[in-house]
Amino acid sequence: xxxxxxxxxxxxxxxxxxxxxxxxxxxxxxxAGFGTTALEFAIGTGRIALPLTADxxxxxxxxxxxxxxxxxxxxxxxxxIDVTMGDMSRAxxxxxxxxxxxxxxxxTNLLTQDDQVRCFENAARHLAPGxxxxxxxxxxxxxxxxxxxxxxxETLEVDHVGFDVNRYDPVTQMLDENHVHIxxxxxxxxxxxxxLSYPSEFDLMARIAGLRLRDRWGGWTRExxxxxxxxxVSVYEVAA
Ligand SMILES: C[S@@+](CC[C@H](N)C(=O)[O-])C[C@H]1O[C@@H](n2cnc3c(N)ncnc32)[C@H](O)[C@@H]1O
Numbered sequence: 001x002x003x004x005x006x007x008x009x010x011x012x013x014x015x016x017x018x019x020x021x022x023x024x025x026x027x028x029x030x031x032a033g034f035g036t037t038a039l040e041f042a043i044g045t046g047r048i049a050l051p052l053t054a055d056x057x058x059x060x061x062x063x064x065x066x067x068x069x070x071x072x073x074x075x076x077x078x079x080x081i082d083v084t085m086g087d088m089s090r091a092x093x094x095x096x097x098x099x100x101x102x103x104x105x106x107x108t109n110l111l112t113q114d115d116q117v118r119c120f121e122n123a124a125r126h127l128a129p130g131x132x133x134x135x136x137x138x139x140x141x142x143x144x145x146x147x148x149x150x151x152x153x154e155t156l157e158v159d160h161v162g163f164d165v166n167r168y169d170p171v172t173q174m175l176d177e178n179h180v181h182i183x184x185x186x187x188x189x190x191x192x193x194x195x196l197s198y199p200s201e202f203d204l205m206a207r208i209a210g211l212r213l214r215d216r217w218g219g220w221t222r223e224x225x226x227x228x229x230x231x232x233v234s235v236y237e238v239a240a
Contacts, residue, residue, distance in 0.1 A: 035057070048103060130237075
């Protein structure tokens, strides 16, 4: 579908930080436990990288969107983070880290299985001895939805609403999603396409990249991963 690509434009970047997810503190607490150096794939506006830096971890980033990085640079401390512009499945920083992480479903922005495998391989290339690759990804919910189409309410206030219109193709594993905002300031669309995978497919990608699953949690506070989990936080290490 035309236009449903994972580009993060100036418009998206300018409003990105208006609605934080609210799990930043627990995300940082979890990630800070793996060492003193980290690389964030798809660092965006620094939602996680900046507080993680404040926690004593030296964070570098790789990012595709100049507009998201421009927002990062405007924030206190944002100018000090070393960001390599490029595709996280291919770009390199020339350094290795205790931790490489990729949060907020962003591995799904890579739209082919090959690119997602390359992303695991790129993470493995950046790991220092003993280092780990952490991903956070929502679990596909399409199987429970009728006809592979659904609308989710994201915000519901008296003067504005936000909802998510989705259509999934189980053959290609592609989800086309449009975040719609309607308020006194007008109507805004934020379309995005994602390639969804179950955790088992990520585990195979990891194996191809020479990694193996160390831990899988249902969230950032290390809650168990169960049949009721809506996302997974998976920690991969170099296979012996
Ligand atoms: C949902 S935002 C997440 C940003 C940040 N990690 C966070 O947690 O707030 C997704 C980010 O991924 C970036 N992105 C998408 N595809 C990418 C790719 N192939 N390589 C690098 N960055 C990418 C986008 O530009 C955007 O900044």
